[in-house]
Amino acid sequence: MSLENPEPVExxxxxxxxxxxxxxxxxVDAVADTIVGLNLRVSDNVFQAVAIxxxxxxxxxxxxxxxxxxxxxxxxxxxxxxxxxxxxxGIVLMFARARPHMRRKRD
Numbered sequence: 001m002s003l004e005n006p007e008p009v010e011x012x013x014x015x016x017x018x019x020x021x022x023x024x025x026x027x028v029d030a031v032a033d034t035i036v037g038l039n040l041r042v043s044d045n046v047f048q049a050v051a052i053x054x055x056x057x058x059x060x061x062x063x064x065x066x067x068x069x070x071x072x073x074x075x076x077x078x079x080x081x082x083x084x085x086x087x088x089x090g091i092v093l094m095f096a097r098a099r100p101h102m103r104r105k106r107d
Contacts, residue, residue: 030101039093048089055085 029041039045056078063077064070 039097044093044097048086048093051089051092052082052085055081055088057081059084 059081060074060078063073063075063080065073066077067073
């Protein structure tokens, strides 16, 4: 068997339509919502980014106001806000995405 002159391989081109692409997208989102996977919805990602940024800002401000050394308080408060915002926004999204799946009728 020579690697210099391989035999040609015939391939079949499969055309995708907008309907099949949209259907595939819904399937991927349903699996990501119910089983496991990355959430690729832009709206969810923007919500989570805004929520985390708000929690960081709130935590940093609160931390700077409550301690004797404002820079250290801002750093620790910002980190606490990051952790809280990450989990809180994730929990909100979890329940928001679970609701439609819980309403569906099963066979």
